Every structure is written in structure tokens, then in C-alpha cells.
Amino acid sequence: xxxxxNLVKSFGAKRAVDGVSFTVERGEVVGFLGPNGSGKSTTMxxxxxxxxxxxxxxxxxxxxxxEAPLQAKRLIGYLPESAAAYPDMTVEGFLRFAAxxxxxxxxxxxxxxxxxxxxxxxxxxxxxxxDTLSKGYRHRTCLAQALIHDPQVLxxxxxxxxxxxxxxxxxxxLIRELGRSKAVIFSTHILEEVDAxxxxxxxxDRGRIVAQGTPQELRALSALAGAVTLRAEGATEQAxxxxxxxxxxxxxxxVFPPAGAAAPxxxxxxxxxxxxxxxxxxxxxxxxxxxxxxxxxxxxxTVKK
Amino acid sequence: MKALWIIAKRExxxxxxxxxxYVFLVIFLLIAGFLTFTAGAFFERGEASLAAFFGWHPWLYxxxxxxxxxxxxxxxxxxxxxxxxxxxxxTPWQAILGKFLxxxxxxxxxxxxxxxxxxxxxxxxxxxxxxxxAGYFGSFLLAGAYLAVTCMTSAMTRNQVVxxxxxxxxxxFLILAGFNPVTDLLVRWASPAAVDTIAAFSVVTHFxxxxxxxxxxxxLLFFVSVMGFALFTTGVILRGHRAG
Numbered sequence: 001x002x003x004x005x006n007l008v009k010s011f012g013a014k015r016a017v018d019g020v021s022f023t024v025e026r027g028e029v030v031g032f033l034g035p036n037g038s039g040k041s042t043t044m045x046x047x048x049x050x051x052x053x054x055x056x057x058x059x060x061x062x063x064x065x066x067e068a069p070l071q072a073k074r075l076i077g078y079l080p081e082s083a084a085a086y087p088d089m090t091v092e093g094f095l096r097f098a099a100x101x102x103x104x105x106x107x108x109x110x111x112x113x114x115x116x117x118x119x120x121x122x123x124x125x126x127x128x129x130x131d132t133l134s135k136g137y138r139h140r141t142c143l144a145q146a147l148i149h150d151p152q153v154l155x156x157x158x159x160x161x162x163x164x165x166x167x168x169x170x171x172x173x174l175i176r177e178l179g180r181s182k183a184v185i186f187s188t189h190i191l192e193e194v195d196a197x198x199x200x201x202x203x204x205d206r207g208r209i210v211a212q213g214t215p216q217e218l219r220a221l222s223a224l225a226g227a228v229t230l231r232a233e234g235a236t237e238q239a240x241x242x243x244x245x246x247x248x249x250x251x252x253x254x255v256f257p258p259a260g261a262a263a264p265x266x267x268x269x270x271x272x273x274x275x276x277x278x279x280x281x282x283x284x285x286x287x288x289x290x291x292x293x294x295x296x297x298x299x300x301x302t303v304k305k
Numbered sequence: 306m307k308a309l310w311i312i313a314k315r316e317x318x319x320x321x322x323x324x325x326x327y328v329f330l331v332i333f334l335l336i337a338g339f340l341t342f343t344a345g346a347f348f349e350r351g352e353a354s355l356a357a358f359f360g361w362h363p364w365l366y367x368x369x370x371x372x373x374x375x376x377x378x379x380x381x382x383x384x385x386x387x388x389x390x391x392x393x394x395x396t397p398w399q400a401i402l403g404k405f406l407x408x409x410x411x412x413x414x415x416x417x418x419x420x421x422x423x424x425x426x427x428x429x430x431x432x433x434x435x436x437x438x439a440g441y442f443g444s445f446l447l448a449g450a451y452l453a454v455t456c457m458t459s460a461m462t463r464n465q466v467v468x469x470x471x472x473x474x475x476x477x478f479l480i481l482a483g484f485n486p487v488t489d490l491l492v493r494w495a496s497p498a499a500v501d502t503i504a505a506f507s508v509v510t511h512f513x514x515x516x517x518x519x520x521x522x523x524x525l526l527f528f529v530s531v532m533g534f535a536l537f538t539t540g541v542i543l544r545g546h547r548a549g
Contacts, residue, residue: 048392051547073394080392084385086315088322100311101393129322145389
């Protein structure tokens, strides 16, 4: 649904987005990760037609965003980063405006408004003006606006920003649910959201894609991935060192597989334990941590700046 | 086309959901009345015309029209709603025209509410109502020209105050270029042809005809082109912000 080819956006001498290419198909939820100022929002603004790209091509549902902006925009629901909404309008008035702009009238308009009000839990604030709303409600009002025409493509810039933990949870579930039938791309810098909602994640740093894959694939990039954490009576560092690098973690030992090792480490640890007569209290294979991967990939650049 | 009216409707209702509209209408009518009857010496003139009323409009609008238009784009940019608006399925021109027309209609309403002055002059004498109608039409165009200029300055900045001041300065130039004290001063050291050229840029010069009941195509064209130019520039400025 979304196809991006070699997208570049410069602001003066600064390249905010520098040769980004990816696609998002229907049924996918793509998480867009990156440190602040890495080009996430700029990319999204180009996808939605707000910024014209310096070079490169974006098509949404087969429509070129630069050449047929109206057709492309009709397919997209967009939640901007600021979750901006007209402060002097009521929630209902604002949603009606959004519905009208999407060509919804009469019964279809009423149904669409009722649907998003329910989805985003806006019932209690329907007649309040937007400037009297708390941040969470304002955010959800803007999200409701993005969903009003049941778009095929959803572009959400930090959809959980400013929400409380319960609301975050609801929005993540909503995104996952919507992702079954739509192409969804959302940006975040909260890594747990990648696990909670994404089918695929793209890590972007300084305008370039530095890693992408399913959450599992990304975690496998972690130095921790494949390590075995063991707590056992009688275990010694010397014995474990024969399997790989050993580290003391709290009351347990953590063994890292040697670089390039293909076989899982657990059977070897178990065999060693049996041979040495250790009594195992806990044993776990580490999956790797996304935040560690994220830091390792993006930190050198941040420090350089 | 439909999107344009939806935007205009939203903008117009925005005036009335806040106190802006009511404050503006009251102030506008008070000042218009004061200028006409006190400063303009409406009764002392002893003639059945609205010259005392229309003559002040370039000055009256100088402050009040930028006050109406200053938030048009600067507020959208400051609040970030411009991102929302321009990613809806509309062209930038529909958005620019929609917002402009809404404010222009609001100014038309303010102007229409001055109708008691027409009743007064009809009660006291037998004025040329055709000339009065032409005067109203000219005044409406004058307000549109100022408003388009304000649209343009409003697109330049996120700050409403800056937009207001810039608009007042540009509109002041549009008045002074043809204001008699200024042209008299210019004549001393510039050729009459040059003075005429400068004066041709003035709204005062082009508004005069309307007040006398003459609708000249050249005057009409002047106001329409000021609006066209300013709104086109608004589009260029808005695109410039996004192009980076």
C-alpha cells in the first residue's frame, strides 16, 4: 500500500531524510523507531503529502503522492506528531468537520462519528471544546479524526505519546487490531510498543534506515541474544568458561556463546551441569533486548553529534 | 469546491464560537459611528451623502481588518493544525480561498450592520442611493484587499502580533501612496508622472470613484489584482515553509 523509493528531504544543508526506501503492505503494522530528530516525523510528513520530498518517490495505494495528492490523501488517515486539533471547536464539531472533509454526509457521517467515538472512548467529552481537554483526550480526539473515514492506510506519529499506561495499552491493542485489515505505520521511541503492536520494525537514525525486521529478528542482533543465564548450586566460573565468555549477574552466571556459534547453548550447559553434579535452580535462554540493540545501533551517531 | 465551503464554514463558525466576532462587531460599529458623526462632521456638511462615512474606511480598516485576518495562518502554524488541514484531501488553494472567503464574509457582515447610517441619510434628505450602493461595494473590495494582504503576512509568521504589524505597515503604504498630504510632498522632488504611478498603487485613489458612485473597470481590476497577488503569494509562502 505504501511504497517509498529513495526518499530524500533536505532543510537547507541538513539532510533530514537521506535515501530511505521501504514498503508497507496491507495487514502489516510497521513500527518506525529512532532517536529524536532522526527523520521519523519528516518521513511521515512526506508520506502524507505535507512536505514535498527533495527527491525520491512515494506511492500510496498506487497513487503518486506528488502527482496525485488528493487521491493519495483520501486513502490516508494521519495523526500528526503534535496531535493538533482546533482548540475552539467541540470534539463533536471537530469530528463532523473531519467527516465532511472526507466526503461523509447524512447517515454515513453519523455512523462514522459514532464508530470513532466508541473506538477512542470520547463519549464523555463529546460536547466539550478541545482546549478544555486533557492531553490524553486531545490525543484521542485527533486519533479519532484519523480513523473517521476507515482509511486503508494509517500513518500515526507517536500515537501513544502523552497517554497514561492504560490508554497506551488500549491504543496499542487498537493499532494491532486495525493492522489486520490496513497498512499501518507508526512511529515511537518506546521499544516495548514494537513488541506489543508491530509485525515489523524499522530503525532509522540520522535520516537512514540502520536496521529492519520482525521484533524477533531485531532482538537477535543483540549481544545478549542466545546467552544462557544459569543459577545452580556448585557452578564455578572456570567450568562454565569452557563454553564461552562468563559474566556474573546477581546470584547467577551468564554464559555468552562464542562468536559465530550456530548450535544453541542450553544442551551444552545442561550436560556440563549433569557431569559436574550441579543442582540447577534456574536456567533461561536470553532472547536479547531491543533497547540494547537500539542503543548499540544509534548511539555512536548520537555521541558523534 | 465543496471542500472550500466546508473550510469556509468552519472558519466562519470559529469567529462566533469565540468572543472575537462580537467584540469586533461592537468596536467596528462604534468607531465607524464616531468617525462619521463626530470626526467626519456628518450633520454639519449639510449634504445627503455618505462621504463622511466612506471617507474614513481606508483608515478604519487599517487597524480592524488586520485584526480579523492576523490569525488566519499564523494560528494554524503555531497550533500545528496546518499539518492536519493540508493533509486532508484538499488543495492548498482551496484552503487559502476558503479561509479568506470566510473572513471576507465576516467583514461583509460588519459592513452590512452599518445600515442605520443609510436609513439616517434617507430620513434626512434624498441621497443618491446608487452611489451609496457603489460606495458599499467599493468598501467591501477595499476590505478584501486589506484582508488578502493580512492573509499573506499571516502566512509569514507564527506570531499573530508580527502578522498584524506587518499587515498594518503594508496597508498603510497602500493608503499613503495616494494620500494627498503625501502626494503633495512627493510632487516637490519627483516628476508628476512618477507621482501618478506611485499614487496608482494606492487604495485611496481607487476607492474614490466608488464613493462618487462610479464603478470603473480599472478600479475594480486594481482591487481584484491586489487580492489575487496577495493570495497567490500566500500560497507561495506556505509552500516555501514546507519545501524547506
